[in-house]
Amino acid sequence: MSPLMRPRTLREQEGRAGLALISPTLVITLVVVVLPLLWAIMLAFQDVRLINIRQVGLFGRYTLENFSYVMSEPGFWPALVNTLVYTVAGTALSIAIGLVTALALRDRFRGRTLVRAAVLIPYVAPVVAVAFLWETMLNPQYGIVNTWLSEPIAFLTQAKGEFLGVEVPVALLTVIAFEAWRYFPFAFLFILARLQALPAELDEAAVVDGATPTQRFRYVIMPQLWRIIALLSVLRFVFTFTKFDDVYLLTGGGAGTEVVSVRVYTFLTARDDIGASAAQAIVLAIFLVVFLTLYLRFFAGSTGERP
Amino acid sequence: MSRDRFERRMFAVLRPLAIVFLFLITAFPFLYMVMLSVRDIQELILEPGSLWPRDLTLDTYVDVLTRQGFLTFLRNSTIVAVASVAVTLLVSIPGAYAVARLRFFGRRQVHVLFLAVYLFPAIVLAIPLFVLLTMLGLRGSLAGLILVYIAQTVPVTVYMLRNYFETVPQSVEEAAAIDGCTRLSTIWRVVLPLSKPALMATGLYAFMIAWNEFLFALLFLVERRESWTVSLGLSQLAGSIEVPTTVLMAGSVVLTLPIVIVFFAGERLLTEGLTAGAEKG
Numbered sequence: 001m002s003p004l005m006r007p008r009t010l011r012e013q014e015g016r017a018g019l020a021l022i023s024p025t026l027v028i029t030l031v032v033v034v035l036p037l038l039w040a041i042m043l044a045f046q047d048v049r050l051i052n053i054r055q056v057g058l059f060g061r062y063t064l065e066n067f068s069y070v071m072s073e074p075g076f077w078p079a080l081v082n083t084l085v086y087t088v089a090g091t092a093l094s095i096a097i098g099l100v101t102a103l104a105l106r107d108r109f110r111g112r113t114l115v116r117a118a119v120l121i122p123y124v125a126p127v128v129a130v131a132f133l134w135e136t137m138l139n140p141q142y143g144i145v146n147t148w149l150s151e152p153i154a155f156l157t158q159a160k161g162e163f164l165g166v167e168v169p170v171a172l173l174t175v176i177a178f179e180a181w182r183y184f185p186f187a188f189l190f191i192l193a194r195l196q197a198l199p200a201e202l203d204e205a206a207v208v209d210g211a212t213p214t215q216r217f218r219y220v221i222m223p224q225l226w227r228i229i230a231l232l233s234v235l236r237f238v239f240t241f242t243k244f245d246d247v248y249l250l251t252g253g254g255a256g257t258e259v260v261s262v263r264v265y266t267f268l269t270a271r272d273d274i275g276a277s278a279a280q281a282i283v284l285a286i287f288l289v290v291f292l293t294l295y296l297r298f299f300a301g302s303t304g305e306r307p
Numbered sequence: 308m309s310r311d312r313f314e315r316r317m318f319a320v321l322r323p324l325a326i327v328f329l330f331l332i333t334a335f336p337f338l339y340m341v342m343l344s345v346r347d348i349q350e351l352i353l354e355p356g357s358l359w360p361r362d363l364t365l366d367t368y369v370d371v372l373t374r375q376g377f378l379t380f381l382r383n384s385t386i387v388a389v390a391s392v393a394v395t396l397l398v399s400i401p402g403a404y405a406v407a408r409l410r411f412f413g414r415r416q417v418h419v420l421f422l423a424v425y426l427f428p429a430i431v432l433a434i435p436l437f438v439l440l441t442m443l444g445l446r447g448s449l450a451g452l453i454l455v456y457i458a459q460t461v462p463v464t465v466y467m468l469r470n471y472f473e474t475v476p477q478s479v480e481e482a483a484a485i486d487g488c489t490r491l492s493t494i495w496r497v498v499l500p501l502s503k504p505a506l507m508a509t510g511l512y513a514f515m516i517a518w519n520e521f522l523f524a525l526l527f528l529v530e531r532r533e534s535w536t537v538s539l540g541l542s543q544l545a546g547s548i549e550v551p552t553t554v555l556m557a558g559s560v561v562l563t564l565p566i567v568i569v570f571f572a573g574e575r576l577l578t579e580g581l582t583a584g585a586e587k588g
Contacts, residue, residue, distance in 0.1 A: 011410070017490055018411025025402035025461055026417075032458030033424050036435035043435065050441060104325045115326055117571060118334040124570045125337070126519040128538040129559040132545050133340050136552055144339060147356035181332065212311045213318055235426075242428030245521045249542060261430040268434055269526075281431040288428070 044278035053274070066279035070267075075258060076280070080287065082172065083241060083259040090179030091236040095229060097180055098187025103217075105188075106195050123185035131249035134178055159256035171255035175247055179240065187232050194228045195221070237295065241288050260284045337563070344368070344560045348551035367557040375550060377561055379533060380540040384518060387449055387536060391456040391517035392510045399461050399509065403468030404494055408480075421462035429459070429522055437526045447531035452524060456517045464509045471505035472498060511573040518566050537562045 008016075045062045070076060105116055122130060137143050138155040146152040153161065153170065161170040198221070206216045244261040247253060253262035260280060267277035339358070343351065344367055346360035354361075371377045406417060436455060440446045475498055483497045499506065524539040535543065541558050544550045 014409050015411040018405040018409030018414065021401035021405035021409070022411070022417065024398045025465055026420075028398060028454075028458050028461060029420065029424055032436075032454060033427065033432065036432055036439070037427075039435040039439075040431055043438070048438075050438070053438060053442060100325060101329055104322055104329065109326070115330050118330050118337075120570075120574075121337055121567060122333055124515070124567060125563045126521075126538050126566060128519075128521055128542045128545075129340075129563045130336075132541060132555065132559055133336050135545070136343070136556065137336060137339060142351055142355040142552070144355060144358075210311065213314045238426050238428075242430050244430050249521070261428075264430050264434070265522075268437060274434065274438055278431075278434045281428070281434055285428060285431055 040278050041282060043274055044282050046275050048274040048278075049272050050274065051272075066275040067283065070276050070280045070283065075263065076260075079258045079260050079263050080284075082257060083261075083284075084291070086172065086176055086179065086247070086257075086259055087237055087240040089176045090183070090240050091233055093176065093180035094183040094236060095187045095232055097184035098232075099191055099225075099229070101184060101188040102191040102195055105192065119188060120185045122182050127182070127245045128249060130182060131178070131246065134174075134250065138174065156251050157255050169256055171251055171257045175250055175257050178250060179246060182246070183236060183240075187236070190228055190232055191225060194225060198224055234292070234295070237292065238288065241291070242284060340556055340559055340563070343553050344556040346553055348553045351553055367551075367554045368561070370554045371558045371561065375540070375544060375554065375558065376532065376535075377537065377540060377558055380535050380537040381561065383449060383534060384536040384538070387453055387456070388514050388517040390449075390453045391460065392513045394453070394457050395460050395464055395513040396506065396510060398457065399464040399468055400494070400499070400506075402461070402465045403472055404498065406465060407469045407472035408477075418466075421466055424459070424462040425466075433522060433526055436523070440527055446527055447534050449528075449534060452527050452536075453517075455523050455527075456513075456520060460513045460516050464513060467509050467512065468502070468505055471502050475501050507573050511569065514569060515566060 044066055045064065047061070047063065047065065101119055105112060105119070135156060137145050140146055140152040140154045140157075145155075155174040156171055158170045159172075160167055162168070202220050202224075203216060206220045211219070242261050243259075244265060247257055247259050248262050248265065251257045253259070253266070261284065264277050264281045264284065267273050267280060271277075342358055342360060345363050345365065346367075347362065347364055350357075350361060372381075405411065406414060432455075436451075440451050445451045479497055479501070480493050483493045488496060519538065520536075521538050521542065524536045525542070528534045528536065528539055529543070537558075541555065541562055544558070545555055
């Protein structure tokens with residue numbers, strides 16, 4: 001050691017050790033997530049296809065053409081509306097069913113372990129397997145669901161149908177039902193954990209005061225669940241808005257169920273238009289941030305009024 | 308009858324109904340999956356409404372595993388999942404320890420990065436990675452896929468492990484230091500043995516992501532059949548008309564069963580870990 005260098009203090013050693021231990025994590029997220037993201041943004045502003053990718057340099061021609069092209073495509077805006085409907089309905093339904101499940105399974109009963117295990121399977125099972133299962137069950141020729149109906153319904157391939165005289169988007173509703181079915185266990189797990197951590201005294205005090213079950217739910221339990229429900233809605237909204245697997249596997253984006261992420265995939269693979277695909281993905285991400293901001297503002301306002 | 312008694316009676320009826328309904332909508336589809344997987348396709352087409360197979364057959368499983376290549380797919384999925392779990396743990400244990408215990412430059416900012424990665428849409432990431440792997444000629448290799456899965460799980464597993472490491476009493480670690488342990492041997496000999504439940508939960512999480520993932524497997528591997536994972540294989544064969552539905556149902560069972568077994572074997576640990584975190588906040 002040279003005489004000019006003083007020995008490192010313990011605090012400095014700690015700082016160095018910390019950086020050394022965290023660095024593998026940082027490097028891998030940087031290389032596989034952050035840098036590709038920056039590149040995706042650059043690709044969105046360039047005219048790139050797989051054929052000419054090697055000629056398009058880092059400092060190639062930048063243009064806004066991809067964005068104007070993507071947004072003027074006839075399918076884009078309907079797909080965005082679909083995405084929003086699918087996300088809001090899927091999120092709300094999965095949380096609502098999750099809440100009911102958590103309340104129903106909160107107290108012990110015989111066979112609770114079995115029911116609890118069954119309820120978790122849709123979330124645990126691979127998406128490819130459950131999507132194929134739904135496809136088979138809903139198949140108009142040999143699906144078991146259609147043997148229970150008087151008239152077979154093509155749940156996944158029919159864009160519009162009539163129900164009680166009202167025109168309904170059949171395939172889109174089916175995809176939403178799938179979303180609710182697959183993700184309600186996620187909400188259930190979070191809400192149940194919160195329910196079981198609630199202090200019993202409040203509920204008991206309300207019983208002594210003569211509150212009925214619905215009153216206790218409304219004035220004692222729900223106020224303590226709002227925070228976890230708010231968190232769940234943000235999480236599910238973010239995940240569902242950009243979700244690709246579920247719709248792609250169920251309908252391939254056909255029958256009026258096309259969402260933006262499926263378009264991104266089609267542009268990338270079938271059309272081999274990388275620039276337009278990236279532009280579309282970034283527009284999707286921007287809309288996600290916009291809707292999320294709106295939601296958070298709205299929700300923060302409404303919780304602020306609560307005592 | 309008072310409102311209270313009326314409501315109590317109403318819920319005494321509604322609650323069992325809800326439980327039965329929930330059980331049916333979740334258990335029945337999977338029962339149906341198993342039932343279809345052990346019958347012949349002719350029987351399904353003739354009697355689509357019957358649940359119980361008249362002739363029990365396991366030929367569907369033989370067909371899907373050998374002729375359709377699911378044995379190879381199983382091998383690929385296992386390689387991908389096990390490698391993802393191993394590397395994820397290897398990377399996230401020191402990372403989580405650093406965030407839990409050591410004061411270093413940027414420690415507070417690290418959380419923002421992790422949250423961003425957790426919420427980040429995979430579809431945006433898919434584009435540059437697809438282009439990159441195409442340029443490198445690495446499409447069809449399992450290594451690229453494993454790398455992506457690790458990057459997607461590590462931020463979450465660091466967070467999970469950190470929560471647990473913080474509950475390990477600092478005095479135990481200090482005692483180890485006085486006994487002459489270096490920092491790494493403290494982690495290895497003291498912190499890790501005390502954190503087995505959290506390690507299991509973390510490994511389980513990484514395994515589930517790697518086993519179930521579809522989008523990246525589709526983008527990276529679709530052109531090389533011998534590299535397909537089970538998920539990808541099932542999704543590709545489901546589109547073709549040559550493979551009978553009952554054979555594919557056997558494939559679904561093959562795909563679903565391992566993850567369900569692994570999940571319920573480690574589930575107690577996973578939910579305990581979650582709940583421990585929830586109680587604190």
